[in-house]
Amino acid sequence: MIDLSALRDNPTLSGDRVCLVPLTGEHADDYYRATQDAETRRLTGSHHSVTYEEAHEYCRSRQHQFDRLDLAILELPSERFVGELSLRDVDPDNESAAYRIALSAIEFTGRGLGKEATRLVLEYAFDRLALHRVWLEVYAFNMRAIAAYRSCGFTVEGRLRDALLWEGRRHDALIMAVLEGDFRKAISS
Known part of the structure; x- marks a missing residue:
């Protein structure tokens, strides 16, 4: 049985390079700037341009959302905001949840920050929430x-053909998931 109180x-989840903290209004300006980055919008398939007011309202409202977990990703040791993530669509009956992560800019990719953040949130999902399965969508x-998801034990389960139309081109989305046992194997190797 999963523990929804978690x-x-x-x-606050800490690793070697990142610290995950609750996403709050104090992160709103950084979150807003991240939503304006063209590459971040492409990688997340975000057609809607978030307004400053929407960004602030979203960040302020996270502390009142008890059906999901929204965390800011802070780079260590500077504690600079580098992105955010969430466990959402929690399904207690099937012990599963969806996962989403967005790093703020291209300068933060390729350094292992997203991989470490993913590992930390999966440890929390499996150890504290007692989930069995975490899934996500990623554009092909x-x-x-x-590659980062695979290193954490995710495997491709399916493909949504032509799921994203971006600047006149269509792109597939992959459905990936990790089971608790797969995650344990991935982090022990």
């Missing part, structure tokens, strides 16, 4: 993210 705990052109 969604209300507002955890995002090879760096796919």
Whole structure:
């Protein structure tokens, strides 16, 4: 049985290079800037341009969302905001949840920050929430993210053909998931 109270705990999860903290209004300016980055929008397939007010309202409202976990990713040791992530669509009956992560800019990719953040949130999902399965969607052109997910035990389960229309081109989305046992094997090797 999963422990839904863990969604209300507002955890701080620390690794070697990143610290995950509850996403709050104090992150709103950084979150807003991240949503304006063209490459971040392409990688997340975000057609909608978030307004400053929407960004602030979203960040402020996260502390009142008890059906999901929203965390800011801070680079260590500077504690600079580098992105955000969430566990959402928690399904207690099937012990599963969806996962989403967005690093703020291209300068933060390729350094292992997203991989470490993913590992930290999966440890929390499996150890504290007692989930069995975590799944995500990633666009097939995002090879760096796919490699990071695979290193955490995710495998491709399916393909959504032509799921994204971006600047006149269609792109597939991959459905990937990790089971608790697969994650344990991935981090022990």
